[in-house]
Amino acid sequence: MELTQDKYNMPIPTGRSIATADATATPIKSPVTIGAGNTIALKKPNNAAELQLKPSNTIQVSEKSDMSQYYETDESMVLGVSGTENIYLKNPGSSDVVVSFLFVLL
Numbered sequence: 001m002e003l004t005q006d007k008y009n010m011p012i013p014t015g016r017s018i019a020t021a022d023a024t025a026t027p028i029k030s031p032v033t034i035g036a037g038n039t040i041a042l043k044k045p046n047n048a049a050e051l052q053l054k055p056s057n058t059i060q061v062s063e064k065s066d067m068s069q070y071y072e073t074d075e076s077m078v079l080g081v082s083g084t085e086n087i088y089l090k091n092p093g094s095s096d097v098v099v100s101f102l103f104v105l106l
Contacts, residue, residue, distance in 0.1 A: 034099060041065065
């Protein structure tokens, strides 16, 4: 695989494909609806480098299953996930949130 290089001639890994489902035995498919107050776990495919998220409303994103630390957003975001096994998404609101997502695979 030939890698794109930045202005310092350092390689930039680029995605070779995408996945719109996680890697669990029963895959969670995009878009996914998260009920009020609920949390879901997305299992990262082994060769995923990024996770792109687009929520319809506010969600909390964490690497911690207990959600003791999180980032709250209502906007699209891109996360580097190569060193993460699971990504947890929580709906802190009082109505359903729809989250579209995709993993960028190397």
